[in-house]
Amino acid sequence: MLDEKVLIIENSLIAADTYRMVLQGEITEEFKPGQFVNLEIEGYTLRRPISISSFDKQNKTFTLLYKVLGEGTQKMAEMEPGQKIKALGALGNGFPIEKAASAVLIGGGAGTGPLVQTAKELKDQGTEVKVVLGFPTKADVYGEEDFEKLGITPYVSTDDGTYGFKGNAIDLIKAEGITGEIAYACGPKRMLMAVEDTFERGYISLDIRMACGMGACMACVCKDKEDKDKYYRVCKEGPVFKIGQVEI
Numbered sequence: 081m082l083d084e085k086v087l088i089i090e091n092s093l094i095a096a097d098t099y100r101m102v103l104q105g106e107i108t109e110e111f112k113p114g115q116f117v118n119l120e121i122e123g124y125t126l127r128r129p130i131s132i133s134s135f136d137k138q139n140k141t142f143t144l145l146y147k148v149l150g151e152g153t154q155k156m157a158e159m160e161p162g163q164k165i166k167a168l169g170a171l172g173n174g175f176p177i178e179k180a181a182s183a184v185l186i187g188g189g190a191g192t193g194p195l196v197q198t199a200k201e202l203k204d205q206g207t208e209v210k211v212v213l214g215f216p217t218k219a220d221v222y223g224e225e226d227f228e229k230l231g232i233t234p235y236v237s238t239d240d241g242t243y244g245f246k247g248n249a250i251d252l253i254k255a256e257g258i259t260g261e262i263a264y265a266c267g268p269k270r271m272l273m274a275v276e277d278t279f280e281r282g283y284i285s286l287d288i289r290m291a292c293g294m295g296a297c298m299a300c301v302c303k304d305k306e307d308k309d310k311y312y313r314v315c316k317e318g319p320v321f322k323i324g325q326v327e328i
């Protein structure tokens with residue numbers, strides 16, 4: 081794990097309040113799909129966790145796709161190429177790339193990011209990959225080009241029907257009869273619960289409020305679904321858990 085001042089190469093608006101930040105640094109060396117970095121933002125003690133969307137170990141670059149929610153992410157959005165930002169990582173366990181003939185990757189809003197590298201690595205090993213993305217409205221839609229670069233055209237839904245299928249990502253999966261041997265999902269709780277009702281095998285990535293991001297403070301615990309005395313630190317034992325493993 082490294083705590084490094086990484087160089088911002090790109091920081092561009094890609095959808096409503098949503099940015100693509102491309103960074104470069106040695107930290108990239110150990111990245112796995114579905115892991116995250118904890119970013120130090122000037123003026124704030126607590127770092128902000130953001131999933132690693134994709135990475136290129138040869139060029140030591142990595143991409144974050146992030147939505148501005150509050151002051152920290154707003155400050156990130158104001159940063160410019162050439163500036164540096166301190167990133168601690170790689171953190172968390174990441175998505176295991178399991179052998180499967182087909183996989184369905186489901187992203188809800190800000191949960192789209194970590195699915196890009198996951199899709200790449202599944203496709204590289206010969207798995208047929210289907211990607212389903214859900215957003216509130218057309219202005220929020222992003223990430224299509226990241227998957228298209230991998231030769232995957234995502235299915236997209238919007239709650240209000242202003243772009244793609246009208247409804248949520250799970251409605252879309254059901255309407256189109258999209259199936260796969262394994263599922264990988266990241267997004268809001270409600271979506272993850274629906275994923276667990278729909279797929280038996282696979283992984284979900286939890287997004288909950290964190291503090292240290294590295295297993296030291298217990299601010300991010302969740303409970304085992306079966307054993308009520310067993311807890312996991314989402315930042316350390318997660319953020320990725322097996323379908324059915326934890327209480328969402």
Ligand SMILES: Cc1cc2nc3c(=O)[nH]c(=O)nc-3n(C[C@H](O)[C@H](O)[C@H](O)COP(=O)(O)OP(=O)(O)OC[C@H]3O[C@@H](n4cnc5c(N)ncnc54)[C@H](O)[C@@H]3O)c2cc1C
Binds near residue numbers: 128
């Ligand atoms: C493991 C992990 C990976 C993440 N990956 C991404 C990503 O790839 N892209 C992305 O856009 N965001 C991601 N997030 C969420 C991101 O960390 C928060 O949006 C960010 O920390 C908010 O910081 P802020 O200073 O802008 O907002 P704050 O001022 O801290 O909060 C603004 C509002 O956002 C809410 N909020 C803060 N943190 C979270 C959170 N973790 N989940 C839900 N609501 C929150 C607050 O309750 C408040 O209402 C991830 C979070 C985790 C835990």
Ligand code: FES
Binds near residue numbers: 289292294299301314
């Ligand atoms: S955020 Fe400190 S233990 Fe997870």
